[in-house]
Amino acid sequence: MSKNSLMSKTLAAVFAILTLSVIGSLVTMVIVYNIQLQKLKPTPPPTAPVTTLAPPPEMRLREDVLPRSYQVFIHIPLYTRIIEEVNVTSPNQTFLFDGNVTVHLECVQKTKTIFLHSRNQNVFKPMVHDLNSNKQLEVRNHILHDDQSEFLEIILNDALEVGGNYSLFLAFKGEISDSLHGLFLSSYQEGTPAHEEDTNVYRYMVATNMQPTDTRKVFPCFDEPAMKARFNLTIIHRRDTTALSNQDVADDEWQYTRFQPTEVMSPYLFAFTVSEFKHMLSIAFLQTYARPEAVDAGHTAYADSITGNILHFYQNYFDIRYTQKLDQIAMPDLAPLGMENWGLVTYQEWALLYEEGVSSHLHKEMIASLIAHELAHQWFGNMVTMKWWNELWLNEGFANYMSYLAVDKVAPAFKMSDKFIANELHSAFEADALTSSHPLTLPAAEVQTPDEIMEMFDRITYSKGAVVLKMLADVLGESVFQKGIKIYLERFRLKNTDQYDLWDSESGGFVDVKTLMDTWTNQIGYPVITINTNSGEVYQKQFLLNDTSESKVKSGSGQSALEWILFEKGEWILANVNCTGYYRVNYDLTNWQRLLNEIETNPGGIPLLNRGQLIDDAFNLARAQLVSVSLALNSTRFLSNETEYIPWQFAEKNLDYFVLMFDRSEVYGPMQKYLQNQVTALYNYYKNYTDNSTVPPDPTSHSQILAVKLACSNGLHECVNMAKSMFKLWMTNNTNRIHPNLRSVIYCQALAAGGLEEWEFAWDRFQNTSDISEKDHLREALACTKKIWLLNRYLDYTLNPDKIRLMDVSSVITSIAYNEAGHALAWNFIRANWNYISKLYAGEVITEITQRFSTPFELQELERFSTTYDLGYLSRVVQRAIEQTKVNIQWVKENRETVLNWFLAEIS
Template sequence: MASDRDILPSWIKPTHYVISIHDIEFGGGFTYQGTVAIHVDIKESFTDIALNAHQLKLNSAELKTKDGASKVVKDFAYDEKRQRVTLAFGDKVDYTGEAVLSIKFQGTINNIMAGFYRSKYKPKGDVPASVAKDNEFHYMFSTQFESCDARRAFPGFDEPNLKATFDVELEIPEDQVALSNMPEKSATQGPKPGFKTVLFETTPVMSTYLLAWAIGDFEYVEAFTKRKYNGKSLPVRVYTTRGLKDQGRFALENCHQIVDYFSEVFQIDYPLPKVDLLAVHEFSHGAMENWGLITYRTTAVLFDEKTSADSYRNRVAYVVAHELAHQWFGNLVTMDWWSELWLNEGFATWVGWFAIDHLYPDWNVWGQFVTDSVQTAFQFDALRSSHPIEVPVYDGLEVDQIFDHISYLKGSSVIRMLSAHLGEKVFLQGVADYLKAHQYKNATTNDLWSALSKASGQDVNSFMDFWIRKIGFPVVTIAEEPGQIGLRQQRFLISGDVKPEEDETVWWIPLGLHTGSSASATSLHQIGALTKKEDTIRDVDDAFYQINKNLTGFYRTNYPPARLAKLGEARHHLTVQDKIGLVGDAYANAVAGYGATPGLLALVERFSDESEYLVWAQILGTVGNVRSVFSSNDEISESLKAYSLKLITPAVEEVGWEFKDGEGYLIGQLRAALILSAGLIGHKPTVEEAQRRFDAYTSGEKTALHPSLRKAIFSIAVKNGGEKAFQAVQDEFLSTTSVDGKEICLQSLGRVQSPELAQRFLSFIFSDKVAMQDKHSGTIALSSNSKVRIEVWNFIRENWDSKVHPTLSGNLVVLERFLRFGLNKFADDKVADDIKKFFEGKDTRGYNKGLDVIDDTIRSHAKYRARDEKVVAEWLKTNKY
């Protein structure tokens, strides 16, 4: 056992599993019986064998050795905390070599979106009588084993580097469909009338967390790859419950193209004989990359051309690409241990966007990446409670908390930085070499660096190591002198109070300096990177310069105030990524105290003539954050509202309400974002038109709302329409058949203005009308809503033992997300103290890191508010807001 990991003993390794799931109770109990025969390789004598098992009951077990001897297990000792069971044989077994461990067990198909679980849904069309149901809902069954929940479905060796092959056999009703990683091998009549036994082909060598199966009333749409694999095109299918399959066509069209594209990019053919995508009605994450049977939340794989908001088109395309990237990066080559989770997620995030850029060049994918992924990664990594990308993980139970923005978004941001530095072609060649060298095996971060070093001729480890293994990121502060600039790097903390012992890392920082006589006449200044705490660069043209062109480097830039103003003047010559970086950096520096809010407000003021959606997304988010922090000061709040109205009015009037044929995707997104923001801050013509359309819609004129404007119009109506509008949108939630409708309604209901409606909404969220996966959606809007934000905390505190913890604690990922989204928008130390005191003495394992993030964020914003309140008020008054 490694001293820094709690792992299973190394003297026994699995090589092959034969899993049979049978006697499923399709009625109320949802129990099942199972047998598993695990082929193992034993290296030393033993008296017992430890396996992973959680919430299973083992009935009997025996070990058969290669020489035909049989040893029956005498006792089972369960360790619930470590999710293990020890099989005791009573006597010492003197045997080494191959053996088969056979276990009979029973389990329950749970409702917490982990392990082997059930999802409720309301069907479309006639459903076979065998499908499980209750009064209102029908159920489908599927699995979610990552990170450590295969052990909830069957006993085994549930660690990522204990790879094996798998045979899966499922006993199901004859009129239902069974799916697994591999194609069906045979279907024979079962031992009971009306049942069949479906056996699947043997999987490749893989980790337990990638195994999957599903049972339900499924139908599918199908396409085939254009590329040939072993002489023939691969079948690609999107499976749904009955009546939804046509909404899978957009994902299907993306899927077969991306499989072919990645096969070329990675220089390894997709290794399985089929690709299945399955829409799952209740799902804790966005999707899961099970090899050959990829499972998705419905809103991440289904899209209806007539009823879906266009933003979901982007989401579906990206999530499909992300999960397909994992078929190579994660499935074919798997991280050695959970500490290197970022290898899977960081790379899949970057290469997912890479594929979407290939398919949809007009979507400005890297602009999206900078405004969404990079800025969000900055936000979380600027906290003292952050963690390195590669973080020590003691046992599998700790890993769920690092499926976070650091592993995914900072991981992908530094991958993008490295790709930009090495060059895309060289970078992808190194990745292909890495995959070829380690296929069907496990690998480490250093293995990837070695392949990239060989491909590039550079020592990648020397400049990337700190980015992966050290916490945080730097801010580069610039000092100007005639003809030259001084650069100083230090760790960036949003709280602005970096201690000397927290600022010892010296990062390798690619500078990306562009300079010239004007913003339109710049060239790249080839000066390499900043590799020490301070340095000076000479021959810089004072007329114009910028560093970190296109925000490819993962760091903040702190310009002198006068330079920031000049860059604002030159904004029309900057790229979308440059503008996003400029605004994002100015805001972050203001919060941390490296800059000040008046400088930020003066910069943003210039952007009222901006036409790009992605820049507006950054601006609206930034101004919204500033308004949120200062919302407790009524005078500043009103002035910032006037500032926002002046900023947004020309743009919202220019973009208009009507969607035009042939209009670009990003223009539609701009319209939706501007109408939402203008309406919420009280732009009178926008509010009036939104309410007119809402009234028409709720009176039965369903064509009154464009699908992409539902969120904006519902939100504006709820904010202004009181109880009547609230009830109308809640009714819409209950009746909508649009795949994205429930999510949009919950986000809109969070715009309520009274404590009574906020509490009523939270009670509704915790009713069985709202699926577990969606319970955090409404709190995102509520927490951003300064009028009723405190009600989220009041509800959690008052209903912790009766509703919140009992409902969400079965899946700690969901609980952590609910708390973090619900509580991280406060800017008041008293609230932070209250939250801290409330959770003292509680068992917070599984969501303790989320509580740290909440505390850190609230206190940093409180410090920012106290420091800048006076200067913000003065600037707003001076500028007549």
């Protein structure tokens, strides 16, 4: 939350540190430290350059000195609550922090300079001590480089000697951030305060979010993943607050907390929080922290139970025990959904807390999947870490892949193995079909600056990384793959790796894993394999949505890099059965027609996953002009009798592209009528349940929600009337009888069909409910209205953190942009407020807003945007959007008339 929304900065002056009682030598040293600290002044930069024994680094740290351990002392004088009482002067709040760090170093190459990182800090009083001779070395100067390197350079009179052990002491002062990076501020209100005088009083807390390069914002450090070290942390904080960090507490006296040393780990995993949060008694080493009110209501119970089961699965799978404590904390504010800090995993509140009777059954699935992802990181990322950010997929791809295995084992009702194909494969296919994609493993030289590092956190890293690992597991066999994983983790425990370390660990069988995987990780894209059943020919080339682009994938005739599986029945052939390979398949027209005839007349004859994949392949091949758009549309005819979720999910994803391209044209009316006809049977299949606000016996089914969404959004009267009447009943009798599974879709459709009264009712509920799940449903639904002035008002609310939390701004804007009534509003809004929007995780905002662009004028605006605004790490996102817009323009131009005629013929 923005500090401006909490109180004026004029009240944020630093107040005198409260006198500490004598509780031992440590506190005495703290007092002396703070007294001395006030006398120190920052050293000005030198007026002349100083020579070194080695040239200064450009963007990466030199490895002439290596950190072995840190002693970090941080003082956080923030008040967690400020109570206004009559005749009592409230203390001034402060958003500053200070402290010092001592880094123990090993010199491996003679040097007179020490380079490390620091950002947005006042750093002073550098001291270097030779631990071997017990002598202090004279520091000539220190320089904070004002460029993207963010180097802090310590210049010595005498050189550090090879093999020597040294300590570097630095004092620092900084400001608690309001942008959810580094050490940041969060606030919340308790609905049922512990003390009567605290009613409706804001609570404040601080927490850290360091990935990928923000540890340097909290204290000077060697902020690279390969610079692993142990961290020893002591925090001074207010009474009646709890400090958490990566390790267990060693001492907890009055106002300070000292933690045990961490494992050897990368700096971005360093974490701590200071708050009034609590936990329920659970497993000794596993605690889930949250707001006291949420804990008392039992909202952490599901996370506690599922976490233990997931942890047990991983320990058995990896054959390596998790030996330290594990705290999880539900944060009112956090930029990512979750962050895997070793021993202190942070989550957005709604992504960890489950509220019986309010949260949907599907919410459980999301919580379990996210916990499984973050816990997988305790091995992949924390215990074994990639050497550099260019191979981030070794962290994120593995965590993604393993999360599906874990949830499938501990909660089989969620059917996660099937959803892997629909979620990860489709996401990877979509992102990797453009020439502006990037390889899983980029050359390290192309990932240097903080902006370039941030660009790596995308769908290629997460989804394609998971898909190629699953593909490797299918080729090797699960047991062989698992054995290789155990070797990899044990061999490189507490070390850093690259992909070749993984391939070596997996090469115990008969497959040359390195040769096999290089084509999938070191180049962009994926192949489309074409099978001609008439001639028996098979050939491949790179699949691109813009098929006129030059292919960079090694291509030729014969088999693909991985074995594809054929399934023959009668006269037709189906390849890539159960979608085990990362490639698309095209056939000759005769085989396509036979497959589509089979799927219409005998859908059970085609495996479930392939019923979805046939739709997905057909539509994307049509977008690449490899098959006709009519053939793609023909693949949806069988859906009028389909009730399984996966075929419908693939159909919705692909037809959504048609909606985005044509919802502002004459094509939209016939298309909407066709979709209404196709979904009617699915809607009626669940109608009795839906009308009675209940769910089918399988409570995890997504099909009912999809049926309501498609039926209502395409104008099926029974659906629209149902949504309106359910919402109106809630408005009139003040009792919400809508089933939690159905709330998100019912709220959205009711507000889309309603007006001001429905919107303001939902807004009032959003502002006043303390139920995290309910807040999430309502926040998304408020963007569904078709009233332009209400959408404009909602956009303005995102500029006020008292109305919309900073971490929710992106999701509100993207939801409004997806609404055809709000698309232009959102595009104008982000340009008018770019300085504010760009500080958020804005990649998704750009992607969502531009996905509807399909005219030369919109392309011109987007290209002007790319050159006019400071895009930073979003440059690659915008370039992908430009390429996608060009593809859209060409596709609409070539297919509008054909698509219109096809839909007109179908509905007639």
